[in-house]
Amino acid sequence: MTAKVVQAADCVVAAINGGSFGQPIVAERKFLKTADLAKLGSDGTLKATVLCQSMKRELADRTHVRKTPIVDVIVHKVVESDAEFPDLLEVCEKIGDALFKRHFAAIKADCEQVEDKAIYDPESLNTSNLFASLLRITFKVVS
DSSP, X not given: OOOHHHHHHHHHHHHHHTSOOSSOOEEEEEOOSSOOGGGSOOOSSOEEEEEEEEEEEEESSSSOEEEEEEEEEEEEEEXXXXXXXXXXXXXXXXXXXXXXXXXXXXXXXXXXXXXXXXOSOHHHHHHHOEEEEEEEEEEEEEO
């Protein structure tokens, strides 16, 4: 059996690749120690790199454990100018809206929180014109 956080990441990849967000976008799960944006290889297409962030466990009650997989989604694209930002941020918002409160039957979990950091890495934007926005997706699983 695959770790719950990996399953959650795979569910997010499937939701993004199966969704419609106003622009074509390709999502894939990767394992990176840190999100090294310079190595994400954005080639001008809009991409979403889905990363397994963490798994939190806490008591839900005396007999149940609440597992909270957390997944990061980095939406990234090399941009020509700042004029592209509004459309890219709208895509990010649409992805967050599509995931929020959604039930994922495959992992018996609900998306209970979406945190959006509009400009994830200003340095990459200034040096390589790489727009990157971070969505942190938090699931609720009770077992």
